[in-house]
Amino acid sequence: MHFLLLGASGRTGQHVVSELLSQGHTAVALVRTSSSLTPRPGLTVVTGSPLSKPDIRSALLAATSLSLSAAIITLNTVRKSDSPFAAQLSPPRFLADSCANVCEVLEHAGIFRIVVMSTAGVGDSWGNLPWLSKAFLGWTNVKYALEDHGLVDEEIRRTKMDWTLVRAVRLQFDDQKKTETKRDVRTLGSTGDGMNMTDSVSVTSVARFLVKVAVEGLFIKSAVVVAN
Template structure:
């Protein structure tokens, strides 16, 4: 995502773009925000308007969904730079002028696809497991390609 020409080439001719950037074990850096910004610029150059971007539960107004551990320890200290990068990523998406949906999954598990998860819940809902399988996140993201249900919104996704 750091080579603008390669990003434009990958986006050329597409109907939509799904952004699921991460930095692996690297807790520093700005691959999410800067990569998303590069993708948005390429989308505008290529006339692609539909963007689905994966962020994290706890970003923006969804912080109320988190418990003390996630709010203060994980995102407040251990993953603070990762969290700030997600926040900046979301700012770029909202300001893009594209037809966007920001998907905010809870912590990933390696579980199976169940299709039995909550989504679009209120930002003050408590008692979530704060976990979801990667397979169920993929299920939800792919459903957004055919749906305008969460256009210009940032739904959380978690098991109850």
């Protein structure tokens, strides 16, 4: 299969690239900085912005001999630093407008499958989010990312796309050990029933799940919370 990737240079997106290529798939990645991702066999890198529909169309046409199967989006908002109190650098609605643009371009091209990485706490999963997590989100600048993911949730439901929203619990980035790459995820439905403060999920596990959902056509027109 052939995929369009947005967010491929990010900490989760890079694992998505590796997972797709290891399975023999191909992909074209739209990145904002050309040096952020190195082309390799099976991967085409196109420089552009997800806020630009012409740039997204250029990515679709970058590998004319391949027929696009689906898109996987792992974009996130950007803060000045990793501190949860750091100032937000991304423009308002960055995630929502990017997703809306991709969906519009794909629909016009007759492609309707899209898988989007979201976060636990969005939409109907807010009610099952542990109270301490709610407090953290309410008192830090992470709340802006949550709000933008919520707008993505609203935008994508208005489209004709066969969408899936993968709502990850607290991401674990220290996953370099080989044992980590083999961990599966638990699916907790759209509401995240049973979430607790100790839940986390490795980026490699999320990446594998995103690819699995996209390739096998799982959870169509559904949101699903995932944890290890």
